[in-house]
Amino acid sequence: MKRLPVRVFLPIVAGLLFAVLCFAASRENQILDVAGWTHSGWEEPVDIGTPADVLLLTFNLPALICLLPFLPLTYWIESDLVLRTAWGLAAVVQWFLIGRYFGIRQRTLPVCGMGHGLLLRKLVFATAMTAGALTLGCGLFNAAQGHYALWAMVMNGGFIVWGLIFVIASLRWRSSWARDDSISLHLS
Numbered sequence: 001m002k003r004l005p006v007r008v009f010l011p012i013v014a015g016l017l018f019a020v021l022c023f024a025a026s027r028e029n030q031i032l033d034v035a036g037w038t039h040s041g042w043e044e045p046v047d048i049g050t051p052a053d054v055l056l057l058t059f060n061l062p063a064l065i066c067l068l069p070f071l072p073l074t075y076w077i078e079s080d081l082v083l084r085t086a087w088g089l090a091a092v093v094q095w096f097l098i099g100r101y102f103g104i105r106q107r108t109l110p111v112c113g114m115g116h117g118l119l120l121r122k123l124v125f126a127t128a129m130t131a132g133a134l135t136l137g138c139g140l141f142n143a144a145q146g147h148y149a150l151w152a153m154v155m156n157g158g159f160i161v162w163g164l165i166f167v168i169a170s171l172r173w174r175s176s177w178a179r180d181d182s183i184s185l186h187l188s
Contacts, residue, residue, distance in 0.1 A: 005099070005103060005108065005109075006099040006102045006103055006106075007096055007099035007100045007102075007103050007109070008099070009099065010095040010096065010098060010099035011092045011093075011095045011096040011099065013095070014059070014060075014091050014092055014094070014095035015088065015091070015092045017059070018056065018060065018087075018088045018091050018092075019088070021052045021053075021055055021056045022052070022056070022084050022088070024050075024052035025049070025050050025052035025053045025056065051151050054151045054154055054155045054158075055154070056087075057155060057158060058154055058155060058157070058158030059091075059158070060087065060090075060091040060094065061135065061158055061159065061162045062094050062131075062162055062165075062166070063087060063090035063091040063093070063094040064087060064090070065131050065135065066090055066094070067086060067087060067090050070086070121177065125170055125173065125174055128166050128169070128170040128173075129166070129167060129170045129171075131166055132162075132163050132164070132165070132166025132167035132170060133163070133166075133167060134163075135159050135162055135163035135166060136159070136160060136163025136164060136166075136167060137163070138159050138163075139156045139157070139158070139159025139160035139163055140160060142155075142156045142159070143156040143157075143160065
């Protein structure tokens, strides 16, 4: 029996997990009144959402970041189902790209040549670095504030991990440009 490729397996699992967590979040909202954490300067507790919402955010934060340019559309779209569906589709694409990356690293997929210009590379690098730095900074800032609820620590940990992944992957990708340019210079 042939193994299922990672680029196929991860999106299927991510889609199923997203659907289950969305269902659990809707059920928890109807059953539980989950309060988040409190801070000495605040008068009321801050609601961070249900544990299922926190897990959704932790696993699929890059997908949500990629949807930020579409934020103005949320003023006209009032359906939570439509917004969750868009986030779910972005999460499936996110995990497909992560699976494709692992497939290329395991040499089960061919490496596609980057024929894009330097301007596009710089734009993608700057966007990924900015998103990673902001995500990492947000996670570190919230962790430094001293919220010790379990789900708050999970959410902050997710922000920190994804921020580090964005920054490190961007820097590694940037360092590969020099190798690509030196290879192309030797060929000409």
